[in-house]
Amino acid sequence: MTERESEDPVLRSRERIRTAANLGKRLGYSCFGGALVLFVLNYYLGGSSLSISITVALLIVGSLLLAPAIIFGYAANAADREDQGLPHGH
Template identity: 45%
Template sequence: MNLVARRRRIARLTVAGQRLGYLLYLTAIALFFTGFATRFHNALVTATIACLVVGSLVLAPAIIFSYAVRAADRDDPLPE
């Protein structure tokens, strides 16, 4: 696999990771307000915390790698 294809693949994965991470954050917010409006059951609290933890584990590397891909494109532009 050449460098251009590898960089594009990583860029696609970072976009997917960011979407998934932000979607998990949004789900955690919705679960929190659902619990706030009703009662905070154990399952609801567990699901909220799980969404926050998994969202953080997915989103942080995706953001870092997206900055890395953009910096690599800026510093070392490759022909398409």
């Protein structure tokens, strides 16, 4: 960031939102990946009801993390495009 950008509270807030969104995406996709691996292991090894419950819980947590992270990430990028005067993309 330039010095002007580091002093602007809107840009700092947008960067915090973007950082949180990236973390949310990383955690959400990790939950989905873990659920997929656990599902495949359960399928081939004959898992218990506990492992099925963990798979479902990972899918729910992944969804709860990923949905807002994607929305806020797109919002931060759209705000940057708007500041630069670029087209909206729709």
